[in-house]
Amino acid sequence: MSETFDVIVIGGGTTGLYTAFYCGMRDMKTKVIEYQPHLGGKVSFFYPEKKLYDVGGFPGVTGEDLVGNVEEQALSVQPAIVTGEKIESIEKLEDETFALTSTNGEKHYSKSIIVASGLGSFDMQPLQVKGSDAYEGKHIHYTIQQLNQYAGKKTAVVSDSRVGIDWALALEKVASEVHIINHGSDFKSVYEQDVEKLEQSSVYIHRNSKVTELTGSSTELKGLILNDGQEIEVDDILVYEGLKIDKSLYDQWGLSTDKGRIPVESDMSTNIKGIYAAGDAVVYPHKTMLIGSGFSEAMTAVNGAKKHIDPKAKSQVYSTVIYKHS
Ligand SMILES: Cc1cc2nc3c(=O)[nH]c(=O)nc-3n(C[C@H](O)[C@H](O)[C@H](O)COP(=O)(O)OP(=O)(O)OC[C@H]3O[C@@H](n4cnc5c(N)ncnc54)[C@H](O)[C@@H]3O)c2cc1C
Known part of the structure; x- marks a missing residue:
């Protein structure tokens, strides 16, 4: 059996990458699994050359530069990153860990999961x-x-x-x-x-x-x-x-869905204990489908996952106080 991670993040878009960074902030052993051969999700796919003006702290940044920065931030905490693998099924084992299986048969194990896989996977024609x-x-x-x-x-x-x-x-x-x-x-x-x-x-x-x-x-x-x-x-x-969008597999994973997205509680928990979600994948009243919302939801989801695997953990940290990385 391959090693068990504290958290597996499904999806390496902007939300998944920021989630990985924040897992590092919470000292969690993290793996990101992305279907595409490259990271960055929709931003890399659809508008890398365009300027974004609504991401906090960036008065104007191209999609490419934003993804580059989020990726650099994620890599600074050294998560394991797997690309070119699509998670097809999730099974909860007797000891409460999760076994994730990708379409090529690879197995991954984790104590918690954060779903950041947007509306599903897409392939170009x-x-x-x-x-x-x-x-x-x-x-x-x-x-x-x-x-x-x-x-x-x-x-x-x-x-x-x-x-x-x-x-x-x-x-x-x-x-x-x-x-x-x-x-x-x-x-x-x-x-x-x-x-x-x-x-x-x-x-x-x-x-x-x-x-x-x-x-x-x-x-x-x-x-x-x-x-x-x-x-x-x-x-x-x-x-x-044009592109072919594959329906998300959330139902197949046992997650409740609402029009293909995952309803979450305010701590970003799903209907399955130990599975959290963030970004375009989720739905709740007044949800906005924006990069900044994904970042905020990622922090909440990570804090939830941290508490799930260590109930005594603090509910949040400040990077200026608790966390130092070179
Ligand atoms: C044309 C356009 C313009 C936009 N403009 C703006 C804007 O100006 N400002 C703004 O804030 N937002 C904008 N958005 C919205 C923004 O792009 C999304 O909110 C954001 O990209 C969502 O990020 P995400 O990481 O949650 O999902 P995604 O970027 O969709 O990433 C999900 C990742 O999960 C992977 N994945 C899916 N299923 C699996 C699986 N089973 N196994 C493994 N990996 C999987 C996918 O390949 C993908 O890489 C725009 C969107 C579009 C389409």
């Missing part, structure tokens, strides 16, 4: 071009994550939506050349101003176009060929052709 597998992850991406990785590169965005336009305009600032490839004649879910901005930019717009072929060696991408035969040299391709 993959680029449907023969031979694309060879370049996935290296030259074909489904989120910008870090804008600077495209500095000086020739890039193509395959998308017919506003997300694609946002990405193309963000890439324009760093990449040497940007193409946007839209299989339709219009962009979906956009404001007129978005399309105007795109048309006024240096981004090459290809409408009614489809990528039919990729060129390059078995590992290095050189370019792509469109349905009209046009060949474009590219180093990287970003794809946003």
Whole structure:
């Protein structure tokens, strides 16, 4: 049996990462399990390049920088972090510890759980071009994550939506050349101003176009060929052709749910003793689906989990007084 943690945090979005940091504040042995290959949740996925103005202490911060900071804060307390694993089932054992099993069969053990897995897991629609597998992850991406990785590169965005336009305009600032490839004649879910901005930019717009072929060696991408035969040299391709949201597994885990989210008490406890929840995953009267609310709920959930495994523990601590880390 693998080691038992004080707490396992399911989900490595902003809430899960901050939860991990706060578990460190409470001196808890912590593991974070995230389905995606990278951390950051919705912020990394949907708007890494956008500026956020409503997170306390940041008068304006890009999604990418915010995730970078929260991740750095989490890593400072050295939690175990597992990525690329989706928790499928949770079982309470006779000694009251929890056994969590992921879809690939890995087992994880913990005295308490904090669910920070949002509304469930999501997968991007993959680029449907023969031979694309060879370049996935290296030259074909489904989120910008870090804008600077495209500095000086020739890039193509395959998308017919506003997300694609946002990405193309963000890439324009760093990449040497940007193409946007839209299989339709219009962009979906956009404001007129978005399309105007795109048309006024240096981004090459290809409408009614489809990528039919990729060129390059078995590992290095050189370019792509469109349905009209046009060949474009590219180093990287970003794809946003919609996403598939997998329903959350909360019912399957034995948690009560309300329209797919978990009703919690004011201490963030769920209907299962020892399981707490925070962030977009939870629902209660006047709940806001915002990053800041997730942070606050994370602190409460961690304090609850700490009390669960050590009833004599203080109900809260101050970082300036109790906690010191280098
Ligand atoms: C377009 C857009 C703009 C927004 N703008 C703002 C804004 O300006 N300000 C603001 O405060 N908020 C904003 N939000 C809301 C904010 O993004 C969310 O409130 C926040 O990201 C929620 O974080 P979370 O960590 O709770 O959930 P998520 O970010 O959804 O993270 C959950 C993580 O859990 C993982 N996961 C799910 N199921 C499993 C499983 N079974 N096993 C393992 N891992 C799992 C997922 O892969 C994901 O990484 C915006 C949201 C969107 C979509």
